[in-house]
Amino acid sequence: MGLERKMFDVLYSGKKLLMLHLELTNKPGALDNVLRVFSRLSINVISVSAVGAPDEATGDVTLIADVSNMDDIRRLINELHLVNDIRRMRAMVLTATEYL
Numbered sequence: 001m002g003l004e005r006k007m008f009d010v011l012y013s014g015k016k017l018l019m020l021h022l023e024l025t026n027k028p029g030a031l032d033n034v035l036r037v038f039s040r041l042s043i044n045v046i047s048v049s050a051v052g053a054p055d056e057a058t059g060d061v062t063l064i065a066d067v068s069n070m071d072d073i074r075r076l077i078n079e080l081h082l083v084n085d086i087r088r089m090r091a092m093v094l095t096a097t098e099y100l
Contacts, residue, residue, distance in 0.1 A: 016093055017046075018065045018073055020080075023088040026052045026059045030085035037079045038065060043072060058087055067093070 024030045031050060038045050044066045052059020067073050073093065080086060 014095070016067050016069075016095065018063075018067045018076070019092045019094060020061075020063045020065070021090040022061045022063070022086055023058050024052075024061055025085040025087065026054075026056055027085070030059075031061060033083050033085050034061070034063075034080065037076065037083065038063075041072065041076055041079065043067060043076055 022034065024034065031048075035045065045063055046066055047064035048061065050059060050061045065076075067076070073091070077089075077091060080089060
């Protein structure tokens, strides 16, 4: 087991994580609009992966967030539905062990 995985296990053991797969409009500020929702709700994003070719209309983003309860998840999803740059969204709740 690598050092990075050991640290992740220690920090997030027993916590609920939310994995979000988003298809975003490929334009400046789109990801920022999404991350502002997390900030406004005080939800910690622990991982972001984004891929988008310059000539494509959309890009794919995967976010992993530390969520404390289902109410946080509901509020987050409800607010994300208001972000115009999101074309498609899939969400999955898992534990740190399931993520790794």
